[in-house]
Amino acid sequence: MDKQNGACALKGIVTNTDAALVVGASGGIGSAVLQCYLQDTRFAHVIAVSRGPCPGDFSRHHERLHWLRSDYSEASIASITHALAGKGIALRSIVISNGILHNGDLQPEKALEKVSGDAMATVFAANVIVPALWVSHLARLLQRSARCNIAVLSARVGSISDNRLGGWYSYRTAKAALNMFLQTAAIEYARRAPGVKLVAFHPGTTDTALSRPFQKGVAEGKLFAPAFVAQRFLCLLQGLEPDGKLSFLDWDGKTVPW
Numbered sequence: 001m002d003k004q005n006g007a008c009a010l011k012g013i014v015t016n017t018d019a020a021l022v023v024g025a026s027g028g029i030g031s032a033v034l035q036c037y038l039q040d041t042r043f044a045h046v047i048a049v050s051r052g053p054c055p056g057d058f059s060r061h062h063e064r065l066h067w068l069r070s071d072y073s074e075a076s077i078a079s080i081t082h083a084l085a086g087k088g089i090a091l092r093s094i095v096i097s098n099g100i101l102h103n104g105d106l107q108p109e110k111a112l113e114k115v116s117g118d119a120m121a122t123v124f125a126a127n128v129i130v131p132a133l134w135v136s137h138l139a140r141l142l143q144r145s146a147r148c149n150i151a152v153l154s155a156r157v158g159s160i161s162d163n164r165l166g167g168w169y170s171y172r173t174a175k176a177a178l179n180m181f182l183q184t185a186a187i188e189y190a191r192r193a194p195g196v197k198l199v200a201f202h203p204g205t206t207d208t209a210l211s212r213p214f215q216k217g218v219a220e221g222k223l224f225a226p227a228f229v230a231q232r233f234l235c236l237l238q239g240l241e242p243d244g245k246l247s248f249l250d251w252d253g254k255t256v257p258w
């Protein structure tokens with residue numbers, strides 16, 4: 001495994017210890033989840049995966065943190081999960097927080113004429129393909145695992161029955177596809193790794209770079225701090241039993257309709 005994709009940072013890990021993993025650890029919600037994991041001493045190891053470097057001297061202050069760089073290519077994801085398997089780590093809680101709504105080149109579409117194949121492919125790559133590859137490569141790692149939650153950041157706008165406003169074609173479609181991937185994976189996980197519980201999570205509108213251009217219309221009290229969302233989210237996860245099904249839950253613990 002090369003340095004860019006997480007090799008050396010795994011050296012200190014010893015076998016058979018409980019660990020938490022956050023993928024997309026530099027994001028607003030991902031980094032808040034990481035902070036919660038680091039405060040939770042049940043995890044002997046906290047593994048963070050990101051495209052970017054570990055911020056500042058973060059790892060010096062957190063000895064349990066293992067920060068791995070990834071370009072999210074299939075080879076990188078395979079390489080990291082393979083290395084984790086080799087270390088005999090017992091993953092207990094996994095949060096995958098990747099997703100984009102906009103960037104310098106693309107904006108959520110307000111009309112059909114704005115739909116572009118290139119933009120849609122970019123949105124699908126971050127919101128569907130990257131999380132799907134993680135869930136897929138983690139399966140081999142988790143089959144012997146006693147209990148583990150895998151939570152993937154979805155969004156209410158991916159709900160087909162809840163869609164009354166329209167617009168945001170690529171992002172909505174990507175989150176609906178992500179949900180279908182996770183539902184399909186939950187069926188296979190139930191057979192191969194019955195201790196694993198899969199969750200698609202809607203965080204509510206959270207104050208991060210992703211939502212920032214779209215926060216104007218948010219009702220008072222409905223724009224959440226990432227730290228609040230991360231705490232609610234991890235608290236909710238702790239209360240869930242593996243039942244072989246995908247749960248689509250919001251920040252308040254309520255089921256979101258498909």
Ligand SMILES: NC(=O)c1ccc[n+]([C@@H]2O[C@H](COP(=O)([O-])OP(=O)(O)OC[C@H]3O[C@@H](n4cnc5c(N)ncnc54)[C@H](OP(=O)(O)O)[C@@H]3O)[C@@H](O)[C@H]2O)c1
Binds near residue numbers: 023029051153205
């Ligand atoms: N904020 C909200 O109001 C809101 C509402 C509903 C759903 N969500 C969902 O919550 C998740 C986290 O979003 P956020 O609000 O924390 O946004 P954010 O601060 O913009 O974080 C974006 C996340 O996506 C990853 N990412 C960015 N570009 C990527 C790319 N090209 N390929 C793969 N991964 C990429 C980043 O990982 P790195 O660490 O590698 O940079 C980071 O984890 C997303 O799935 C989003 O759809 C957010």
